[in-house]
Amino acid sequence: MLGLVDVHNHSSSNKGLSIRGAQEEDPPDPQLMRLDNMLLAEGVAGPEKGGGSAAAAAAAAASGGAADNSIEHSDYRAKLTQIRQIYHTELEKYEQACNEFTTHVMNLLREQSRTRPISPKEIERMVGIIHRKFSSIQMQLKQSTCEAVMILRSRFLDARRKRRNFSKQATEILNEYFYSHLSNPYPSEEAKEELAKKCSITVSQGVGSTITVSQVSNWFGNKRIRYKKNIGKFQEEANLYAAKTAVNAAHAAAAAVQNSQANSPTTPNSGFQMKDEEFQLDSAESKNTLLSNMFTGSSGSFNLPNSGDMFLSMQSLNGDSYQGAQVGANVQSQVDTLRHVISQTAGYNDALGGNTMYSPHGLNANGGWQDATTPSSVISPTEGPGSVHSDTSN
DNA sequence: TATCATGATTCACT
């Protein structure tokens, strides 16, 4: 049985006086057994190595959570280690105190034995009392340790079982990504990690509140499905974020234009300018045609020498220069935003119940998102299933 | 307290 104060091992200094018997007298306490078993199971008692990881894994398995538990695990382990340390420190203190007290009593008895006869039975009785007293103290320690572990564990589980809303900033970051990648809202593993990191940095939900990659995945899963289910409901939100990112895109593009003009002063007119007057076209249709031409129908598979250079990117889209290779993330985001902004300025009425302003260009006929890596997935910004430009023009 | 919003879970599918 672990953790019981074994005075025998420490009482060699009690010359001549036997102090055995205390434990033999006590029947095994079932409650103490339970506490010991639990502490062992939780990795608080027992061998130091790997303490708590099994329990954390068990807790994770019990919660049925996804694979991305490393952060929670390390959190859990760290706290369990803390509890473990406190437990062992206290235990040691109690052992020491018990020994010291026993020694002290022994010395007293020894002194008394000069003036009166002291039977071994009396000594045993005294030692028994001391041991029982310290055992009960130990029991309390074990009990409170168990409680601490239970609390930690329940918190660990609750954090995953209970739903907690993300902070506004975190939701904003996720939404910004979603709406600026609306044509293909499937962040890569790296992007998810990046988002999780970004959200966790920005988030101030309190101690230990991080957003994990699986939470990002959950969020995008939910978002995609809910967006698709009721695009109209998300119109306003989409407009908001598109406008937001459009500002960034415009800034980036303006900077890019400046750059490129500095490099080549004789910019051809066919170049893409981030100015409204460049899009002074008659109808939404023509604007969308322009866009369709610009993107050659691809929802975003083009090769960029410099993903941040909007102007050069657009020029490189002419002809067959796009390769269907890796999408420049920044430009893709800007492209999505621009599509939205352009469709937004195409004369649709905001008052029309909201299912017209932001056409779900990223959705294909089956209601699924186009695969951005498939060059054949030609889709016009407003030619998706939710496209209602013909309706709204009436 | 009813209702909606939303994060998490489950399951089937590819």
Added chain:
DNA sequence: AGTGAATCATGATA
């Protein structure tokens, strides 16, 4: 393994 869809469970709000 990643995703869509359905569903659950809880938080927020009117």
